[in-house]
Every structure is written in structure tokens, then in C-alpha cells.
Amino acid sequence: MPDVPTGEDDANEEGRPTTAPARTRRPRLNRDLVLAAALHLVDTEGLDALTMRRLGQILDRDPMALYRYAPNRAALLDGVTELVIQELVIEPADPDWQSQLRQTAHAFRALALAHPHVVPLLVTRPLSTPLGLRPLGTLRPLEQILGLLTHAGFSPENALHIYRAYYGYLYGHILNELQELIVDPEENEDLLRLGLHRLPAKEFPHLRSLAPVLADYDGADELDQGITILLAGLQERLRPDAAPER
């Protein structure tokens, strides 16, 4: 528990003779402040560190104060997810939809790598909320991509299909990449060798021999290849400017 006042008695530091001094260093709370603090906490210490008490302590409030800004902890998590998703910027103006999608994919990847602990929320939290009821911020990328694609000449239905394949792959890639990466990259290779060495040679011949390849993983490149493949396939199957005929 770092970066906390840690006063014995966590009242304000100087006594309170004057009426106004306690106000210093306690800007009025609001939802954005709370969520920002929550995100920071998750980023630096992981999901489990985000407890009401801990967050209250960081914001120098009683934990109960947080309930003014989120009805419960789950809502707080949703807020964090939304915050992260909102960082994603899409340029729906660009007429070159392929390069646009590619660029967005990399932006998304960067986002995920910047907030690895949030990714599990990102991919699973929406499972608890039906699409129609999600916070607007969460739906915006979907809308924008749809816009991008219809603007490029796809029928709405095809745009939706493309979006699904695209986001599907994107999510999956991110999960894959994080799985190979989240560990301390220093010991990564050793751990990998050691770990794979443990596997029974007869049962896992391929995996074992791939240790070196697994060790140097280029996520950006892997993503780019995947997107390329996908886009090529998509373009061939669903032509823009064509009637929906899939």
C-alpha cells in the first residue's frame, strides 16, 4: 500500500482550528475523478487491488463516499472499461476503409497493451449487459466502424458482418498476445524453455520444438498479418458497391 498519507489517525494533518483549511488537497469528487483513480489503480496493481476501501483511501474519502458515483463495485468496473474504450479514436472520414481498419486495429492493440489488466473486463464485462443497454461510449466504436464501412459502399448488413469478423479477430488477437506477453519479458524466454521442457516429449513434440519461435513474438506484425488476411478475404467476398448477395 504505497503512496498513501499513512497518518496514524487519518484525519487532516494540521488540527482544524480554522474552518476552511481542510479544503486544501480535497477537490470535490466527481465520477470522472473516481473512475480515473480506479483506472490508475487497476493499471498499476491489477484488478484485485481495486477494492472500495482501497479506492476510498486513495481519494482520501470514506469508502462509502464512492457509492455516490457508482451504485456498486461492478458498475465501477464497467465505468473503467468505458473509460478505456473511449480512448479509442477512429477516423470515420477516411475513404480507404482497409487502411482505416488496419490503423484502428493497431490503436486498439496499443490501448490493450497500455491497460493489460483492463482487457479481461473489456472482453467479458459486456457479456453481462445486453447490447442495447450498454453505455454509449461503448457503442461508439461500433457505430463508427459501421459508418466507415457503409461510407465505403458496403450494405448495412455486410458492414455488420465485416465488423463482426474484424472485431472478433481483434479481440482474439489481443487475448493471444497478452497470454504470451504478460509475464516479465526478462524471464520470459527462460520460463518458456523451462516450462516447455517439462512437457512429455512424445506427447508434445511440436510445441517443444517451437520454444525459440514462441520466445520472440512480434505482436504488431502478427496482428498486421492477420488483418491483412482477413481484409483480403473480406474484400473478395463482399464487394463494396455491390448489392448484398452473400
Add this chain to the structure above:
Amino acid sequence: MPDVPTGEDDANEEGRPTTAPARTRRPRLNRDLVLAAALHLVDTEGLDALTMRRLGQILDRDPMALYRYAPNRAALLDGVTELVIQELVIEPADPDWQSQLRQTAHAFRALALAHPHVVPLLVTRPLSTPLGLRPLGTLRPLEQILGLLTHAGFSPENALHIYRAYYGYLYGHILNELQELIVDPEENEDLLRLGLHRLPAKEFPHLRSLAPVLADYDGADELDQGITILLAGLQERLRPDAAPER
């Protein structure tokens, strides 16, 4: 809290004059029994229902007894994931790798739909364990797919790339599909309409107009299309029997 003895005092039912009678209806516990019960619980009531106390109650043991079979709750969850993954069968013999991958994809999808509450574990739990240290059961599909692909003539490196793109898309599709489906399909359409209707028309024109299309979603078809696209792209890019030249 259904299907539980619910005796006031949960000692054995008749007193204990004889020494052996309490044994009835209490088969000796073992890891598989515990995990099976855990999976069943998760399947029927969701992840949050899986508490040590609840599981102990179901197995008619003190909650502490479970710690003989899993060092902690997280390990239990991992066990459940592994259990589900092991249900996935892959036929590495089939020389037609494309149809094999397609078939496996559908098998995986079926698995996910059969255990929707486990999917979040499936995709995120591995994040906590470096690849080299995962339980064998978890790595087996990876190994098998690699086998399948090298057997089909791909270089090990290319096999790995294909695996990544493939599993990436697979994971992503599943997450997407569950997001559109997990709600009670009865009220699904209404909820969707209502939900989307809430969106500001100016900001979300495309999404709003897609409500009907969103409402009838054919996951199997969507998956199949995606796989087709991906495989086509892959085949074109990485030919089997060719030297690795990507």
C-alpha cells in the same frame, strides 16, 4: 440454495451408534468429483455461485475439505477451465486441414455455448499463467493443431502463425456471439429494439437501423463465414509444402 440436505444440525442423520453407517452416500472425494461439481455449479448458476462454502455444501463436506483438492479458489477455477477444454476433441489424422479446422471451430463453439459461464475463464484465466506452465490438458489442443498443420505440410513457424490467427478469431467470435446471445432470447429482440431506440438518432444512425438484423443472428453461419475467409487468406499466403518465406 436447492438440492441440499438442510438438516438443522448437519451432522450425520441418524446418531452414530454404529461405526460404519455414515459412510453411505458419501463416496470418497477426489479431484475429479470436486471439479465436476464445480463445473456443474458454474454452468447452472454462474461464476459467482461458486464459493467454497456452497461447493462444500453440495458435496456434503466442510468447505475446508476442498482444500485437499485445490490449493485455493483460483486453482479451482483453473481446474474447471481445464475440464472444459478437455472436452474439445480434435482429429489430427484428417489430412484435409481446412475442413479439420472448420470442424474444430464448430466443436469449440458448441462447447462455449454449452458452458457460457466458463467462457470468461477460458479466455482470461490463461492470462495468469505463462504458457509454459499451463496444465497439460490446456496445451493439448495447441499441440494437436500444430500437429495437424505440420502434417499437412506447413513449416512449424507457419503452423504457429496459422494457429494464432485461427484461435484468435475463434476466441473473438465466441465472445462476440455470447454478447449477442447470453440474454434470454425471448425478450432479446424487444430489449434490443428498446435499447437501441434509446440511442440518440443523430449519433447512432447505423446502429439504430440495424436493429432487425442484429436481432436474428446466426452464430454458426457467422463463424463459418469467418473461418472460410480466414482459411482462404491463409492458404493463399502460406502454402503448405513451401519453404517458410513469409
Add this chain to the structure above:
DNA sequence: CGAAAGTTTCTACAATGTAGACGTTACCCG
């Protein structure tokens, strides 16, 4: 200055995961 609305805190509680010591049962070997 005083009332009303909005914030923050205090107190309290039920539920959870799990450590440690203790009892109980099953099994094995002489």
C-alpha cells in the same frame, strides 16, 4: 443567517477465502 440539497462519514453486518489445530477414517504391513 438559515434552510435545503448534496456529500461524506460512522457504525454495523453478512459473506467470503483460508490458516491451523484437531479429530476420523482408510489402508497397509507385520
Add this chain to the structure above:
DNA sequence: CGGGTAACGTCTACATTGTAGAAACTTTCG
């Protein structure tokens, strides 16, 4: 078959968590 040993199960206890409800404080505005 009898006793010893190791595996299995239980009991008690505790620290931590989310959060309800009422009370106190702060700010705002008439």
C-alpha cells in the same frame, strides 16, 4: 487381526470484502 500411519475431513477463528442505514458535515442559495 491389530496397531500405526497417512490421507481425509471438520472445527474454530479471523481478516477482508461489499454495502445498507442513519447521522454528521458542507455547500449552495434564498
